[in-house]
């Protein structure tokens with residue numbers, strides 16, 4: 001039976017401009033192209049988990065505008081149960097994204113309806129309690145993330161926090177995190193150290209995955225494991241949502257009972273499969289695409 005994954009987080013409409021290079025402050029750059037696609041770290045991770053094979057439920061909030069309708073349609077089309085998504089009067093979240101020809105991006109999020117996702121309802125709490133894995137990020141109010149993690153822990157649901165975007169976190173939230181997924185910036189913010197300090201992170205949570213973009217990932221836990229997991233060599237078109245592909249995939253693999261080391265390798269493949277395409281939710285790979293890259297042998301990965 002596929003694991004039941006609940007993602008509580010943000011949903012945005014991504015307004016994406018593609019250009020040879022990103023503009024400097026105060027500068028105008030003529031771009032190559034433009035697209036709009038549903039995104040938001042929460043919705044992306046829900047779609048990633050569903051495509052990776054999880055029975056996935058998304059909890060979040062959209063606005064009463066046309067963007068909200070499109071975001072909902074994208075979630076549903078990807079096989080995500082979005083029936084509990086709240087609609088609040090006003091604008092949906094919007095992310096203004098610029099992508100250069102190396103695939104690098106910069107993102108500004110106007111959170112809109114995501115800020116209204118506060119105070120979990122009884123049905124939302126039940127949904128979290130019945131899940132195998134709960135996944136949250138930090139584009140919704142931190143009080144909601146804290147509450148969701150507390151409900152999950154009390155019910156024995158495994159918890160994953162993808163601490164993006166970077167911010168410092170209340171101890172009560174970290175106390176209920178089973179697995180922390182962070183990039184180097186987020187790791188530094190949470191640990192309060194300028195350099196990467198895994199032992200400082202492991203003093204806060206029992207398991208950590210540090211994502212290293214093109215260099216793969218590092219997994220460490222309180223049992224003494226501290227291992228680099230290699231990256232996959234792919235042509236990078238757009239790095240947007242690579243972390244979301246990774247997080248959705250690791251939730252599914254862990255929920256399936258695979259070891260976390262194996263789950264990290266499989267999630268690395270999911271992230272690599274994502275960066276081959278422009279956009280966020282539309283670029284997230286299916287289980288077959290992840291498996292194809294994960295099982296590829298020539299050339300498989302790089303340290």
Ligand code: RIB
Pocket residue numbers: 010012013014038039040041044094095107109139240241242243244280281
């Ligand atoms: O992680 C990528 C996402 O970050 C984008 O889809 C954008 O909406 C922002 O939330």
